[in-house]
Amino acid sequence: MTIYPQNQTIKNVERLADLVTQPSLANAWWPGAVISEKQATAVAEQQHQKLLASLSALAAGEDGDDAAAINGVRQQMQAVHVTGRQFVDLDPDWVRVHPRANVPLQGDYSLWAGVQPATITLVGLVSSPGAKPFVAGRSADEYLDGIDKLSGADRSFAWVIYPDGKTQKAPVAYWNNRHVELTPGSILFVGFKERLLNSDFEQMNQQILHSLTHRRPD
Structure with missing residues (x-):
């Protein structure tokens, strides 16, 4: 198990609680932490390369x-590093209190657990x-x-990708505007408008969303 950004290697991590209660992670910002698995990372990277080829x-x-x-979006996505994110709750208090959340860690895992950012990231068109x-x-x-x-x-519309990987479609025009707040570390993605008789653009939005939810923290 490797922990970033410290680049720290730890052993004897059999279950999730063994990881999230490490003393070195006492100041981690858990809402934006990402745990990934090696084989899942290979799949996510393949899908990301397919996205870049589709944009081209x-x-x-x-x-x-x-x-x-479109080429501008491709350049942005080329700078994104994806990982095989596992969508589990990493909050130590939650994992300790809920036995089902204390899942076994069988495989080769990495964890990104940094500090809370002071920015959001704007992506897309x-x-x-x-x-x-x-x-x-x-x-x-x-x-x-x-x-x-x-x-x-x-x-x-625009898409909000929260640090925990959840997504929400936000109405942002004057005629449909609804208050959708971002949290620190969120991504705001302006995608392609849907076009009649051409589903390529909607499929592209979904592929981009997939990569952004599997984005490796900086």
Whole structure:
């Protein structure tokens, strides 16, 4: 078992409680921690490479602003490192109190457990992707104020990917606006708008969401 970002190796970790109660993890920010398994990582990396190839093929079938926007998304996703995330609750108190949550760790695992970030990350068909300061109470649509959306972008909805891997579709247009707050470390993804008679773009959104939920913390 390897723990990042300390790059610490620990042994004799048979169950989840043995891991999350390690003294070296006393200050870990558990809502954003990620545990991954080696074989699952190989699968996630294959799926991520397939996504990058699909984006290249999609861009090749478009021209002008549409092609440029798709290639921009591909560049963003190329910088994302994925891992074989296991969707389990890592909160030590929860694991201690609920025996079913104390699952056995059979395999080759890694854990990313850093400190709470002070940013959110904007991804997708936007003019200025990247880290933005987290502001308590700010909703998805407010993070998008003043951000230009690129050709082919969905202007009615965006996706919030929370640090624990859960996702929520957030209405962000003036006609459907609903207050959906982000938490520190969240990702706000502006995807492709759905197009009649062409499901490629909706499938692409789902593939990108999959990679973002399996993103390895920085």
